Amino acid sequence: MSVDAPAKPIPQARQITTKPRVSDQIFRAIVTAFSFSALIILALIALFLFLKGFSALKAQGFNFITSFEWNVFTDETGKEVASFGLQAMLVGTVVISFIALFIAVPLAVLTALFLTFYAPEGIKKILVTVIDLMAAFPSILYGLWGYFVLMPMAEYWAKLLHKWLGWIYIFDVPEPIFQRSPFIAGIVLSIMIIPIITSVSREVFSQTPLERVQAAYALGATKWGMIRAVVLPFGANGVVGGSMLALGRAFGETVAVFSVLNIVYRTNFQILYTQGGNVASMIIQRFGEAGATEMSALIAAGLVLFFLTLIVNFFANYIVTKTVKSGR
Amino acid sequence: MNTPSVTPIKPWAATPRDRAMTAGSVLLSALTTFAIVAATPMKGKLAYFFVFFVTWLAIDSVFVMRKAGAKGLRNGFAEKLAFLGALIVMMAVGSILWSVISRGLEGLNIAYVTQNMRNASMFDPIGMGGVAHAILGTLLLIAVAIVISVPMGILTALYLTEIKGKASGLIEFLIQAMSGVPSVVAGLFIYAAIILNTPLRPSAFLGGLALTILMVPTVTRTAQEVLNLVPSDLREAGLAMGATQWKTVALVVVPAARSGLITAVILGVARIAGETAPLLFTVGTFDSFNLNPFVGQNSALPVIIWSGLNGGSAESIQRAWSAILLLLVVVLVIFVSARIFGKKSMKK
Numbered sequence: 248m249s250v251d252a253p254a255k256p257i258p259q260a261r262q263i264t265t266k267p268r269v270s271d272q273i274f275r276a277i278v279t280a281f282s283f284s285a286l287i288i289l290a291l292i293a294l295f296l297f298l299k300g301f302s303a304l305k306a307q308g309f310n311f312i313t314s315f316e317w318n319v320f321t322d323e324t325g326k327e328v329a330s331f332g333l334q335a336m337l338v339g340t341v342v343i344s345f346i347a348l349f350i351a352v353p354l355a356v357l358t359a360l361f362l363t364f365y366a367p368e369g370i371k372k373i374l375v376t377v378i379d380l381m382a383a384f385p386s387i388l389y390g391l392w393g394y395f396v397l398m399p400m401a402e403y404w405a406k407l408l409h410k411w412l413g414w415i416y417i418f419d420v421p422e423p424i425f426q427r428s429p430f431i432a433g434i435v436l437s438i439m440i441i442p443i444i445t446s447v448s449r450e451v452f453s454q455t456p457l458e459r460v461q462a463a464y465a466l467g468a469t470k471w472g473m474i475r476a477v478v479l480p481f482g483a484n485g486v487v488g489g490s491m492l493a494l495g496r497a498f499g500e501t502v503a504v505f506s507v508l509n510i511v512y513r514t515n516f517q518i519l520y521t522q523g524g525n526v527a528s529m530i531i532q533r534f535g536e537a538g539a540t541e542m543s544a545l546i547a548a549g550l551v552l553f554f555l556t557l558i559v560n561f562f563a564n565y566i567v568t569k570t571v572k573s574g575r
Numbered sequence: 576m577n578t579p580s581v582t583p584i585k586p587w588a589a590t591p592r593d594r595a596m597t598a599g600s601v602l603l604s605a606l607t608t609f610a611i612v613a614a615t616p617m618k619g620k621l622a623y624f625f626v627f628f629v630t631w632l633a634i635d636s637v638f639v640m641r642k643a644g645a646k647g648l649r650n651g652f653a654e655k656l657a658f659l660g661a662l663i664v665m666m667a668v669g670s671i672l673w674s675v676i677s678r679g680l681e682g683l684n685i686a687y688v689t690q691n692m693r694n695a696s697m698f699d700p701i702g703m704g705g706v707a708h709a710i711l712g713t714l715l716l717i718a719v720a721i722v723i724s725v726p727m728g729i730l731t732a733l734y735l736t737e738i739k740g741k742a743s744g745l746i747e748f749l750i751q752a753m754s755g756v757p758s759v760v761a762g763l764f765i766y767a768a769i770i771l772n773t774p775l776r777p778s779a780f781l782g783g784l785a786l787t788i789l790m791v792p793t794v795t796r797t798a799q800e801v802l803n804l805v806p807s808d809l810r811e812a813g814l815a816m817g818a819t820q821w822k823t824v825a826l827v828v829v830p831a832a833r834s835g836l837i838t839a840v841i842l843g844v845a846r847i848a849g850e851t852a853p854l855l856f857t858v859g860t861f862d863s864f865n866l867n868p869f870v871g872q873n874s875a876l877p878v879i880i881w882s883g884l885n886g887g888s889a890e891s892i893q894r895a896w897s898a899i900l901l902l903l904v905v906v907l908v909i910f911v912s913a914r915i916f917g918k919k920s921m922k923k
Contacts, residue, residue, distance in 0.1 A: 270821045271819045271821050278730050279740060282731045283742075285792075291768065300767075354660045355660075358657075361657035364657075377668055380910055383846070383910055385906065388899050438667050441664055471649050495755045501758060501852040527759045527852070531759065552757055552760055560755030
């Protein structure tokens with residue numbers, strides 16, 4: 248062992264190249280470019296709705312949200328007088344959507360519980376398919392069914408409600424006309440959103456940690472005791488998130504609501520009475536006969552609707568992703 | 576040797592006594608129901624249903640209470656309520672399907688699916704004219720939407736699963752946001768951006784563009800799920816053999832996920848096939864065949880249903896029911912084929 252061997256230079260670490268080849272660079276560039284299409288589309292929607300709705304927004308200012316008049320006419324001097332306010336329609340949208348949630352959430356949660364914990368395997372498979380199929384039904388189908396099949400029944404239910412609970416303001420009516428009311432529109436919407444809430448709830452319920460379920464059983468819980476103590480606390484957030492997703496859908500629903508609702512520009516909280524509103528179906532209703540001024544207002548209404556659903560969806564997705572991913 | 580036969584004990588199984596009690600409670604509540612409905616001014620099938628359910632709940636609860644106490648009572652109550660919830664949902668679906676099939680079949684005939692409405696109006700007696708032009712229009716719309724949104728959706732999904740770039744979180748968030756865009760806003764956007772700004776007039780192409788906005792999120796999310804299921808062994812094997820990432824994705828990952836990707840496209844089509852609101856802004860109406868997607872207004876099944884419903888006469892409404900039956904059949908076929916392809920991709 249010679250001590251004075253010539254000191255070898257320490258070899259440089261071998262270069263491991265991470266620079267992709269040209270073909271990969273092209274591939275990555277194309278895929279990345281396409282992945283931004285969602286951003287571009289959303290930005291374009293906001294941009295163009297704003298550009299085309301700007302004149303109405305500017306003319307109406309804050310009244311666009313707070314006023315409930317919606318008319319445009321030419322006065323004696325030949326000047327066009329326009330007043331556009333979304334208040335009645337916004338209130339109507341919220342009222343209908345909450346009626347829908349009020350009906351749909353209990354039904355959907357019960358259905359999800361039935362599917363996850365009670366249904367025999369065969370029936371479960373069929374029901375899951377049917378509920379998935381329900382989500383794929385065209386909305387105009389709900390509109391047609393709501394108008395011709397549900398309305399006669401729901402009118403009877405509305406009369407019953409009015410008879411027994413008419414002393415509460417919201418169940419009172421100024422005149423006994425019960426057709427085409429927010430109540431009926433709410434029922435139709437509730438059936439449309441049940442599949443959304445059911446499938447999200449079912450997914451969350453089925454992720455309940457098995458050891459907690461078994462622990463509950465081991466402590467002598469009945470099935471309902473287990474569900475109340477373990478599943479419902481675990482899945483509550485998921486149910487809330489699913490309901491908000493459904494709320495976003497309900498806010499934007501157009502055709503089904505238009506078919507069964509009598510759209511009147513008056514802020515109305517009496518849900519059994521035949522007048523209500525919904526931003527989306529108002530757009531459809533006015534679109535055909537709108538002049539340039541009103542068109543701008545309609546597009547601005549679309550912009551309001553766009554942001555409204557975006558916000559609701561944002562919170563919904565936040566809650567759902569958090570719940571499903573963290574498993575808590 | 577004589578092996579002793581062992582009968583497993585199932586203490587939870589229903590004893591004959593339990594069965595008798597179940598049968599008894601059903602019978603008793605049925606009788607009570609008839610008595611109640613007959614005695615009160617209530618009427619109709621739904622009244623029978625709900626009175627029966629309430630009485631059954633009460634009578635059966637008494638039996639359960641005797642056997643299993645208050646806890647058992649609450650347990651049985653919850654089970655019955657869950658069952659009731661699912662039953663009400665199924666009744667709604669059943670009512671929808673039944674009304675579509677029974678009312679739709681009345682107006683369905685050979686002419687209805689082979690002719691157009693050029694020589695007939697929707698107020699004419701059933702048997703004159705048909706919706707073949709609308710079926711063609713719907714197919715054109717779907718074709719346009721597929722051509723645009725499939726590359727967009729699948730490439731976005733590839734970005735999220737293969738490249739996993741820095742913007743993945745943002746893109747995923749935006750796709751979720753996009754899936755919540757109301758259909759009426761999609762139509763209004765195409766109207767505001769294209770029809771008001773350019774010489775392009777309503778056509779199947781513009782309708783397809785509006786539908787693309789609704790279809791892309793569905794395709795992307797399903798494709799992403801499917802691509803995530805492809806084992807990373809396959810990707811690593813491809814790279815280890817010296818293939819570039821491009822080759823690995825094109826020749827290994829995508830073929831492995833092929834049937835799943837087809838499912839993604841089919842689900843996207845199911846999402847848009849019945850959309851009505853965007854078409855009212857972007858497609859217009861036309862009574863005859865228009866094979867050119869770029870020029871001239873066109874027709875589509877949902878638009879036919881919409882105008883039939885708003886037409887208000889018995890004939891136009893009958894036409895709407897028949898058209899919705901056709902549309903439902905289209906959706907069902909799409910849905911079933913998605914299931915078949917989905918099953919295939921799961922098996923792999």
